[in-house]
Amino acid sequence: MSVDVLGGIDPQGRDDSYEPTSPWWLSGTPLEAEHHRLMRRRSVPIPWAASTADQLTAPERARLAATWMRRSEAEYLAVSTFSVLAIDLVAARAPADVLSLCLRAGIDEVRHAEMCVRMAKIYSGEQNLPPPGMSYLPDDPEAPKLHQALANTMLVSCVSETYATTVLSATRELTTDPTAQAVLTAIYSDEVMHARLGWSYMRHAIETGGQGVIDAAAAMLPRALRGVANVVEAERPVGDVTPAVRTHGLMTPAEERVIFSTCVREVLVPGFQALGIPIGSALEDYGDAWANAA
Amino acid sequence: MAKHRELATVMYANTLGRSSASKIWRTVVFAGAMLVTPIGMGCGGGGGKKAETTPPATETQAPPAADNAAADEAAKKEAADKEAAAKAAEEQRLLAEKEAADKKAAEELAAKEAADKKAAEEAAAKKPRPRTQTKNRPTGRGFILS
Secondary structure, three states, X not given: OOXXXXXXXXXXXXXXXXXXXXXXXXXXXXXXXXHHHXXXXXXXXXXXXXXXXXXXXXXXXXXXXXXXXXXXXXXXXXXXXXXXXXXXXXXXOOOHHHHHXXXXXXXXXXXXXXXXXXXXXXXXXXXXXXXXXXXXXXXXXXXXXXHHHHHHHHHHHHHHHHHHHHHHXXXXXXXXXXXXXXXXXXXXXXXXXXXXXXHHHHHHHHHHHOHHHHHHHHHHHHHHHHHHHHHHHOOOOOOOOOHHHHOOOOOOHHHHHXXXXXXXXXXXXXXXXXXXXXXXXXXXXXXXHHHOOO | OHHHHHHXXXXXXXXXXXXXXXXHHHHHHHHHOOOOOOOOOOOOOOOOOOOOOOOOOOOOOOOOOOOHHHHHHHHHHHHXXXXXXXXXXXXXXXXXXXXHHHXXXXXXXXXXXXXXXXXXXXXXXXXXXXXXXXXXXXXXXXXXXX
């Protein structure tokens, strides 16, 4: 079955116009050359000089800088998320292709964090870095390793990354600034594979692990959905999302709620049901009442 | 004009995320989980175990009867054969005893190794993830949209 996932974008393609994205974040050692070789594997070239940030007001630039900085923090934490998930998958003796793609996802997140840091600099003029930190994934030593690997894959990949692809896809449609559009597209093209990784592993785990795996997935589902809902409900940086700001890749919190609700109803729940995983009260929890609560 | 804007807003709100959701359903979930194939027929699985067959038992043939004319000779021969057979049977019994003892020792060793392996696997299975954090924290991440 052939599916056009990226609409003509080659996820393995190299960007001949690559330039170091955030050189102030690098080590200053010979490692940099190899780092650039890894970062070069990018689906779309980023026209950094084409940004229209100078047409914005100061408050609009401040709003965008704050959001892109928060994005860099989230992408930076995701590096450790995929690293920890890889440990769980190794412990469960996951298939080799699942392992390689999970580890590659961590590298992708480094690239995303660098891009978001540079976007923040475009709007603020400041060379800031995301704060140090490590993400958390549940660990239950009493649970079978397969169940834990599956449950955390569901949390990270099936729910979080699938939502990310949905929201990125919707945001790209509203974004006209060429630099922001290209950055969002580059991130989106990677996130598609991060999300698909989870759905494929879930299918594999159910085929090999049976009912225990389904029970573990069902137990994780409300927790995974709540985790993303926490992000959607979180407080936002100060400043209005003006029409001009929207063209640089931002939506309002209210719009995000609608997109998450739509994603639960039309993507996540049908997917879990098709795999035989009970969905509990997901539809009620994130239905219209939740979507319109902001 | 204001009404047109209102209408556009309502229409936008009604379709917000719908086309993206539809695209992601097809390209990520449906393709990733191979939903075109029913569960149980996709990846993984394995062939059924082949039925074991038991070889048919062979019938033993009765030895031919002794000749009356050579009864004495035959009796002697029979006695000698009996003695030889008894000796062979004794040797066979000792050999079988030794084999049984060896087999039992091997089984005990295998059982011990299996028990040790199982204990090690159980210990490994209950080992927490390296560098895991004991403090419970909120989980989940999502692309920060605004």
